[in-house]
Amino acid sequence: MTFESELAERKDELSEKWAELILRTYPKETQKIWVRQKDRFQNPVGAAIFEATRALVDLIIEWQDAEKIAEELDRLIRIRSVQDFTPSQAISFVFLLKKLLRDEFFKPMQAEDRLGDLLRFEARVDNLAMMSFDIYSKGREEIYRMRVDEVKRSQSNLLRKAGMIADVTADSSAD
Template sequence: MTFESELAERKDELSKKWANLILQTYPKETQKIWSREKDRFQNPVGAAIVEATRELLDLTIQWEDAEKIACELDRIIRIRSVQDFSPSQAVSFVFLLKKLIRDEFFKAMDSAGRLPELLRFEAKIDNMAMMSFDIYSKGREKIYRLRVDEVKRAQSQLLRRAGMVADVTVEDSSTD
């Protein structure tokens, strides 16, 4: 039996444990609410984390579609990038999967001489971490660009109201 098939057999259990590890990175009160409330409308963040970890674990086991992996990573990163996390904290959830896999499988795989299989899977997790940092950086860049654009719009409106800038309209000079 391959390591990936062992993971696939336990993916529901492992994805729930991974989601719980991620939720533990939040303040205690937030953890209580997000862990207790199962309704996705009452708890959209907790539900998104649970769904994304389930899908991500499955995609990591298969390791066939980088775009789908990036999409699921983005679901969690979007949540974490707008919260009070540093960049490293925002993407640290990927390494929590590595910790979980080691905690669950290291001893048995070491005694069975199967550590190379574990290390190959950990390389997938490392690749996900690099993808996560890229996704986080692009998302933050987009947020900063939106903020700059908003400041420019506000400044332009103020100057127009003060009569310091005139609206210029371009007329069509083509003759048909």
């Protein structure tokens, strides 16, 4: 039996455990609510974390569609990037998967002399971390660009109201 097929057999359990590890990175009161309440309307963030980990475990096992993997990573990263996490904390959820895999499989695989299979699979998790860093960086760039654009619009509006610059739309309609 391949390591991927072992993971596939336990994917629901593993994705649930991974989501719970992620939720433990939040303050205690938040954890209590998000772990207990899985309804997507009463707990959209917790539900999104559980859904994303479920999808990611499937995608990591298959390791076929980088675009879909990036989409699911983006879902988790967007949640964590707007919260009070440092960049490393925001993407640390990827390494929690590695911890989970080692906790669940290291000893049995060591006893069966199959640690190479685990290490090969962990390379996928390392690739997820690199993808996550790229996604996080791109998202932050987007946020900063939006902030700069907003400042430019605000300054332009102030200058226009002060009569220091002409209203381009009013000038072009006079032609």
